[in-house]
Amino acid sequence: MSDTVFRPYSQSESLRSDRSARDRARHREKVRQAIRENIADIVAEEAIIGQSRDRIIKVPIRGVREFRFIFGDDDGGTGTGDGDTQPGQIIDADNGDQSAAGGPGTQAGVDFYETDITLEELVDIMFEDLELPDMERKKLREVPVESARKRKGFRRVGVRAHLDKKRTAISRIRRMVAHRSADGDDAEFTVEARFPFHRDDLKYRRLVRDLRYQSNAVVLCIMDTSGSMDTMKKYLARSFFFLLYQFVRGRYNNVDVAFIAHDTRAREVTEQEFFSKGESGGTMISSGYDKALEVIRERFHPSLWNIYAFHCSDGDNWPEDNTKALDAAHALCDVCNLFGYGEIKPLNSGYYGESLLQLFDAMDEDNFHALKIEDKEQIWPSFRDFLARERAEEASE
Amino acid sequence: MGMTWTVQDLEYWDARIREKVEQFGLDCFAQEFEICDHEQMLGFMAYQGMPSHYPHWSYGKSFEKLKTMYDYGVSGLPYEMVINASPSLAYLMQDNSLCLQVLTIAHVYGHNDFFKNNFMFRDTHPEQAIGQFKLRADRVRSYVEDPSIGRSKVEGVLDAAHALAFNCTRNIALRRLSGEEQRDRALAASQPPHDPYESLHVRVKYEQPDLTRTPLEPEENLLQFIAEHNPYLEDWAKDILHIVHEETQYFVPQIETKIMNEGWASFWHHRIMNSLDLPEDLYLEFLVHHNQVIRPHVGEINPYHLGFRIWHDILRRYDAPTRAEIDKYGQPEKTGMEKIFEVRETDRDASFLRRFLTEELMRDLDIFKFERQNNNVVVTEVADEDHWGSVKASLLRNTGMAALPVIRVVDADHLHHRVLFLEHDHDGRDLQREYLERSLEHLHHLWGRKVMLRSAVRNEPVTYSYDASGLAVVRG
Incomplete structure (x- = not known):
């Protein structure tokens, strides 16, 4: 046996440990990809809707598990006890030291398969999934707002109220010192000698108007709350509104929401009321659209606001209302950035009443989109389609 | 933490330890130690200890996992990491105290001796190991950089190969027969046995063995089989399958001797440290670390603990058997030392536990069998007179x-449709369904045609098939 070799630690070699950088980056990429692939499931989960943005969500990740043939974990195993273990006893498993792990078999079962992300990140990934171009913000309707005046430098003239006394005084002293040394009289500095302020000493604060661009957007949630809209339908509608709101919110400075519930008459309601169950039987969609137009007229003028309106219904409308509804829909398209109609028809609902989709076929506005949602899995794809409309529109400009 | 030791200190203690190593009769490869920081240690751990290894995201994942656990203090880093190579290579963490370094050095010589002498490692080619890993890494990188192959194709094949890598020979001491030899064996087996009274007996009708079948004998090296029998696989992909197979074969002996190997190294570091006349402060610190390493983990099997106790038990039973033990097992024919040196050469965990984990020792260690019931670990059997056998069987099944x-290829041309037919050697344990599905997907990816797997669920036979349309289940 030859001599033992000790290779001392060298700092430069620590760079070598970065060899994992690429593999780590690839792993993280896979995590994000896995989230993206499951986004439809995650969005369909009730838990994220109406939650704060800081909420942490556990996302199951299937993509990053390493699969191999293993046994199901119903088998149990063997372990050592503390001396007098009895059958039937419940053991506090000792999870302290895992450095003894070595066999591949037992470890496969406890693979990491969940990751924590905040709703904020999730929303980011969601919209990344939509592949929206970055330049989009430019296109938004931006309104210059002269919010206030702000200070920017100093000047020699101005109104009395803006006089900066401290700087003026400093300026005088500076002039005084310069004057004295110019005279060559640096021996005595007498306080008695009067040295008055001169007009040149005066400094005024300069104020400029602060011009900011504000982008405003409003999401108008219009929903049929007649008796035929059951909990499941409302839930699907709610998921859709949630996505729309999050989307709009990510792209505008100032976002407002309005909820308009209608059966045969429409009224503006709070979020709670919006999703609680309605009673009435009839449905007149035009009432909802008219109300929306009214709200827009009163509070959200199209020159100042980007308007996103979306209407969810189960397609059940009084036939005599159809023409009126169509007219109102045209009117809404004129003022909205995007106006959509989602028909919610859960599968297995056993009831396939009428559909308004045919009616809306007559709409040829670019910013109108009608779609059908049958189950939770469809929410995300539908939402993508809905926004694809806006994307196509931008591309053509 | 500033360094409390110098390389000269290590050399001094190493020389003293080596004196003991020789005196105790350990037989080692030359030894090299590399001093590293914790970041490098995490890197070595993530890449199976290898200084050079091909890239794959699973190692990035492993690194992140280890780092997270380390940063949050869930687990510390191992004191030692030894590579089965010649010369043997081990890492020492620079932040560890002198006592830990001395303990680690002593422990490393135990592993070194084990790698050199245990029969499982005979065909692992330790003198080439590190170089081979580097060459394989270079090959994989060259495929990644080849514009006609590229990262994502390589990753796809590696993902699939990793999924199937452990479906390979467990006992690499058994030589794999070539196709030719399998044919000869099948022909020989078909010959009627020699019968001295053949003139009196009715002649047995000779039956031609079916030699058209591929494989002739069930094949458990899935990756190797696919590389050899899928003509549509490109050369680089075949090479990757061989690479992953070879690396797995290199690690199988370590998986198969974990308890013996860790026990052996702990046995010897304990003995060496006790014989070194350590100054009191070092000695007390050593005891703390030693007890930490070989303490039992309640509800689990700590291989350091179990191995350490069994080696000591063998030594005691051969040197100073009790009356009862002589009655039960007979008078020992060897000294304890002779016996343990013999066993370290001829056994692996399965036989080691079967032969030397006695009923008395099981009771002493309080080994029990448990089941998981709603997140609780519930003890079902303890090592009492009636149940120790079944507890031991359960331990062996999880070692x-x-x-x-065990999954074997039985037919590569099932129904003459080039369907790959496999059989799971069902031993009462069912396969995990989701993992099964995804593994079949990987298998299908590599084979390029439909794959079928016969297994069982609750002892009812089930056949799964996987093709482009996904998984299908066929009863029976």
Whole structure:
């Protein structure tokens, strides 16, 4: 046996440990990809809707598990006890030291398969999934707002109220010192000698108007709350509104929401009321659209606001209302950035009443989109389609 | 933490330890130690200890996992990491105290001796190991950089190969027969046995063995089989399958001897440290670390603990058997030392536990069998007179490679449709369904045609098939 070799630690070699950088980056990429692939499931989960943005969500990740043939974990195993273990006893498993792990078999079962992300990140990934171009913000309707005046430098003239006394005084002293040394009289500095302020000493604060661009957007949630809209339908509608709101919110400075519930008459309601169950039987969609137009007229003028309106219904409308509804829909398209109609028809609902989709076929506005949602899995794809409309529109400009 | 030791200190203690190593009769490869920081240690751990290894995201994942656990203090880093190579290579963490370094050095010589002498490692080619890993890494990188192949194709094949890598021979001491030899064996087996009274007997009708079948004998090296029998696989992909197979074969002996190997190294570091006349402060610190390493983990099997206790038990039973033991097992024919040196050469965990984990020792260690019931670990059997056998059987089933299912290729041209037919050697444990599905997907990816797997669920036979349309289940 030859001599033992000790290779001392060298700092430069620590760079070598970065060899994992690429593999780590690839792993993280896979995590994000896995989230993206499951986004439809995650969005369909009730838990994220109406939650704060800081909420942490556990996302199951299937993509990053390493699969191999293993046994199901119903088998149990063997372990050592503390001396007098009895059958039937419940053991506090000792999870302290895992450095003894070595066999591949037992470890496969406890693979990491969940990751924590905040709703904020999730929303980011969601919209990344939509592949929206970055330049989009430019296109938004931006309104210059002269919010206030702000200070920017100093000047020699101005109104009395803006006089900066401290700087003026400093300026005088500076002039005084310069004057004295110019005279060559640096021996005595007498306080008695009067040295008055001169007009040149005066400094005024300069104020400029602060011009900011504000982008405003409003999401108008219009929903049929007649008796035929059951909990499941409302839930699907709610998921859709949630996505729309999050989307709009990510792209505008100032976002407002309005909820308009209608059966045969429409009224503006709070979020709670919006999703609680309605009673009435009839449905007149035009009432909802008219109300929306009214709200827009009163509070959200199209020159100042980007308007996103979306209407969810189960397609059940009084036939005599159809023409009126169509007219109102045209009117809404004129003022909205995007106006959509989602028909919610859960599968297995056993009831396939009428559909308004045919009616809306007559709409040829670019910013109108009608779609059908049958189950939770469809929410995300539908939402993508809905926004694809806006994307196509931008591309053509 | 500033360094409390110098390389000269290590050299001094190493020389003293080596004196003991020789005196105790350990037989080692030359030894090299590399001093590293914790970041490098995490890197070595993530890449199976290898200074050079091909890239794959799973190692990035492993690194992140280890780092997270380390940063949050869930687990510390191992004191030692030894590579089965010649010269043997081990890492020492620079932040560890002198006592830990001395303990680690002593422990490393135990592993070194074990790698050199245990029969499982005979064909692992330790003198080439590190170089081979580097060459394989270079090959994989060259495929990644080849514009006609590229990262994502390589990753796809590696993903699939990793999924199937452990479906390979467990006992690499058994030589794999070539196709030719399998044919000869099948022909020989078909010959009627020699019968001295053949003139009196009715002649047995000779039946031609079916030699058209591929494979002739069930094949458990899935990756190797696919590389050899899928003509549509490109050369680089075949090479990757061989690479992953070879690396797995290199690690199988370590998986198969974890308990013996860690026990052996702990046995010897304990003995060496006790014989070194350590100054009191070092000695007390050593005891703390030693007890930490070989303490039992309640509800689990700590291989350091179990191995350490069994080696000591063998030594005691051969040197100073009790009356009862002589009655039960007979008078020992060897000294304890002779016996343990023999066993370290001829056994692996499965046989080691079967032969030397006695009923008395099981009771002493309080080994029990448990089941998981709604997140609770519930003890079902303890090592009492009636149940120790069944507890031991359960322990054996979860040791090393036995914790993974045995799956063999039985037919590569099933129904003459080039369908790959496999059989799971069902031993009462069912396959995990989701993992099964995804593994079949990987298998299908590599084979390029439909794959079928016969297994069982609750002892009812089930056949799964996987093709482009996904998984289908056929009863029976």
